[in-house]
Amino acid sequence: MRRMKETSQQAIGIFDSGVGGLTVLKAIRERLPSERLIYLGDTARLPYGTKSPASIARYAEQATRLLNDRQIKLLVIACNTASAVALSSLQKAMAPLPVIGVVEPGAAAATRARPGGRHLVLATEATVRLGAYRRAIQAADPGAEVRELACELLVALAEEGWTSGSIAEDIIGRYLEMAFEDGYRTDSVILGCTHFPLLRESIRGCLAADVGLVDSATTTASVVSDSLTERGLLNTDGHGELKFLATDGVTRFARVGGRFLGAPLTADDVELVDI
Numbered sequence: 001m002r003r004m005k006e007t008s009q010q011a012i013g014i015f016d017s018g019v020g021g022l023t024v025l026k027a028i029r030e031r032l033p034s035e036r037l038i039y040l041g042d043t044a045r046l047p048y049g050t051k052s053p054a055s056i057a058r059y060a061e062q063a064t065r066l067l068n069d070r071q072i073k074l075l076v077i078a079c080n081t082a083s084a085v086a087l088s089s090l091q092k093a094m095a096p097l098p099v100i101g102v103v104e105p106g107a108a109a110a111t112r113a114r115p116g117g118r119h120l121v122l123a124t125e126a127t128v129r130l131g132a133y134r135r136a137i138q139a140a141d142p143g144a145e146v147r148e149l150a151c152e153l154l155v156a157l158a159e160e161g162w163t164s165g166s167i168a169e170d171i172i173g174r175y176l177e178m179a180f181e182d183g184y185r186t187d188s189v190i191l192g193c194t195h196f197p198l199l200r201e202s203i204r205g206c207l208a209a210d211v212g213l214v215d216s217a218t219t220t221a222s223v224v225s226d227s228l229t230e231r232g233l234l235n236t237d238g239h240g241e242l243k244f245l246a247t248d249g250v251t252r253f254a255r256v257g258g259r260f261l262g263a264p265l266t267a268d269d270v271e272l273v274d275i
């Protein structure tokens, strides 16, 4: 894909299968408040986590093409599943546009916090099947032990807003029982899915106090900041405009997305796009 030379005034493009990546947008916004951000939620094809790698790769490429047409200066794949499947192919296809995923930053945060430690990754089926976190963690810290667990129901719980109370705790408890039934003891739990930060408090409540909880949003924001700084593309005097795009259901995107963003959204804030 051919591109013009980037300038600092251009937007950062961010995409996810739906609203979950808004947790990453929020962290980027906190870190870089002057930047223009364009967020695309591919809600028409959500969830990615249960799809085949071939479909996920195709969706990720189409989302990337749409954002690239909007003249972005950097792309964030704010979806663990799409990062697991498509990061390296998109990095190659889009070069020299920087493309940043969320798996490596999450793995880096976990290994920094617990060097040589044991980790439990909670993620979607596709992310677990591809072993993306295992590879990233062991590349950063060969002495680390990793267990990965697919927790598809947690995606639905976060979307429904059932993030606390007995139903959330029962379901989280059941997943953790599966992870630990053979006596595996973990030093950290990695929230390897964009939806899981919303369940943070409930997950915390099911773990021993000395187990660390890691999510990739803040670390990803640091990686974005470093990458823009390195390229001289940091926007320090912009107004921080936000633009939201969705491939389906702008009303639902606004309603559910507001929870992920931590700020109210209306359907008028969201543009319906076709990819």
Ligand code: DGL
Pocket (backbone or CB within 6 Å): 016, 017, 018, 020, 021, 046, 047, 048, 049, 050, 078, 079, 080, 081, 082, 124, 127, 155, 192, 193, 194, 195
């Ligand atoms: N955004 C996805 C992820 O982080 C979760 C939702 C989905 O399965 O599409 O893996």
